[in-house]
Amino acid sequence: MSDFPFDIVGFDLDGTLLDTSGDLAAAVNHALVLAGREPLSVQDIRSKIGGGAKNMLRLALDETGGCDEAEFRRLHKELLGFYEAHIADHSVVFDGLPDAIASLHERGVKTAIVTNKFESLAEKLMREIGLRDSFACLIGGDTMGKSFAKPHRAPIDEMIRRCGGGRTAFVGDSIYDIQAAQNAGVPAIAVSFGFVTGPVEELGADAVIDSYADLLPTLERLDQPTG
Incomplete structure (x- = not known):
């Protein structure tokens, strides 16, 4: 078993993985x-x-x-x-993301996506960008039913189930992301480079990163007891 503190790291899509x-x-x-x-x-x-x-x-x-x-x-x-x-005409990957994902995979961490975008659109976008195969599962805003999109905990719980369970953290850029993680009882990391409308510190995340170069060191400082 890896000594890295997390088995699963989930990501929001818009404003977190990609500038869409x-x-x-x-x-x-x-x-x-x-x-x-x-x-x-x-x-x-x-x-x-x-x-x-x-x-x-x-x-x-x-x-x-x-x-x-x-x-x-x-x-x-x-x-x-x-x-x-026109789903990928202008959308781009945030700097440092592919390297961060590769580093997580090297440590045996499964990566996944939980977005409020329709699942079919999220699948199409990630495939056109060329990153879909980097993520073990993708949960969309309609996957669990429209009443169970973020900030509901259900999509986070389903992500964890599909990834086989384990210590989990979630990365996002909006209050929907942070509250969903909190509702599911997992640490939340906010990105300052996303679509947040006010001071990122006001989202109430457990940590804030300014670039994907900061992700692994930040995860290493966080820990969640296996429950």
């Missing part, structure tokens, strides 16, 4: 233009990422005048279709 803001902004703005609205800046849309596409679109529409439920459903469908067709 360019593609998400393009999809939101596609829907806004169809609704006759002015497009929003990428920076403005970054602040709306984390709760899934439906929440992101709802925030953007509310900011630009709102809409009725029938129009919202139409625009949500349009957003998803556009995003699926």
Whole structure:
């Protein structure tokens, strides 16, 4: 057995593994233009990422005048279709991630993804980026049912189950990520380079990293008794 303090390290996707803001902004703005609205800046849309596409679109529409439920459903469908067709046009891996994942694997650690993005879209994105095979499992926002997305603990619990159990930590950039980890009783690490809208320290994570070069040393300072 490895003396590394964790057997499983889970990651959020948007704003944690990848900077997907360019593609998400393009999809939101596609829907806004169809609704006759002015497009929003990428920076403005970054602040709306984390709760899934439906929440992101709802925030953007509310900011630009709102809409009725029938129009919202139409625009949500349009957003998803556009995003699926352009899912990796602008998305990029955060610096240092591949090396950090490789170092975890060298220590016998399983890596996994828990995202509020639809599972099918997350699978497509990770495969187009070329990193899907680096993760033992991928749990999407609809995998456990829409009532059990982050910050619910259920997707974290399912990640741990699929990875065979063991000492676990979770890495993310939003309050949804940190609360999901806390609800599941596992240490949470926040990344300062993601889509967080305020001071990252206010998320209440057990630790904060400024780059993936900091991940392994930070994990080594954290520990979770096997329960």
